[in-house]
Amino acid sequence: MSTQEYSRIVSLRFPPQSSGQPMMYNLARHFDLTFNILQANINPRREGHMILELSGTREHYRQGVTYLQEQGIKVTPVAHEISRNEESCMHCGLCTALCPSKALHLNVETRLVDFDQDKCTACNMCVTVCPVRAMIMEVDPNSW
Ligand code: SF4
Ligand code: SF4
Incomplete structure (x- = not known):
């Protein structure tokens, strides 16, 4: 198990x-x-x-x-999607270790954390771990 x-x-x-x-x-x-x-x-x-x-x-x-x-x-x-508040993210990298789909990953050229929404599976792991709550879960109002 x-x-x-x-x-x-x-x-x-x-x-x-x-x-x-x-x-x-x-x-x-x-x-x-x-x-x-x-x-x-x-x-x-x-x-x-x-x-x-x-x-x-x-x-x-x-x-x-x-x-x-x-x-x-x-x-x-419930259908939902994850977005990122670009102003809040401080690119600490914490979420990149948890993201299973690598939608959040370190860009080695810029040294910033990139968010590729197309790869995101909306698992919510980053929402919980982000210290500044930059990752936001939005529920689709049409799905309930
Ligand atoms: S954990 Fe939050 S602040 Fe840190 S890189 Fe990820 S989204 Fe940005
Ligand atoms: S919701 Fe899951 S898959 Fe999407 S960016 Fe966050 S950790 Fe990665």
């Missing part, structure tokens, strides 16, 4: 009867997943909707999503 960190952005649609249950708490407690709620629209006794980033191991992510589905929640991946 892989213990490598895994992160995905998902949309959750709750049926009215499950909106009040402590599912987020259970995700952390039973599956060791951390979550970051990006958008939420939860009304008591009505269908709820939430977009969150789930992080943990790939296996825990799979188990956590299965758990949510067993509670009657519709779980779908």
Whole structure:
């Protein structure tokens, strides 16, 4: 089993009867997943909707999503893309060691970190690691 960190952005649609249950708490407690709620629209006794980033191991992510589905929640991946705030980036190079697709890489001629958005797989690793939050995750509003 892989213990490598895994992160995905998902949309959750709750049926009215499950909106009040402590599912987020259970995700952390039973599956060791951390979550970051990006958008939420939860009304008591009505269908709820939430977009969150789930992080943990790939296996825990799979188990956590299965758990949510067993509670009657519709779980779908959310389209999103990563961009860089060019004014914030200080070209420290931290993200280049983590970027699996090499979309972020050191340009040996300029000694600056280049970002090739076409190669980016939107895995979010750089968003978490960047000390000045120069890497920005944007959710596609048409995908939820
Ligand atoms: S970690 Fe952030 S500041 Fe450092 S090079 Fe990457 S994007 Fe720029
Ligand atoms: S989101 Fe992932 S693939 Fe894209 S630049 Fe960041 S680390 Fe690289």
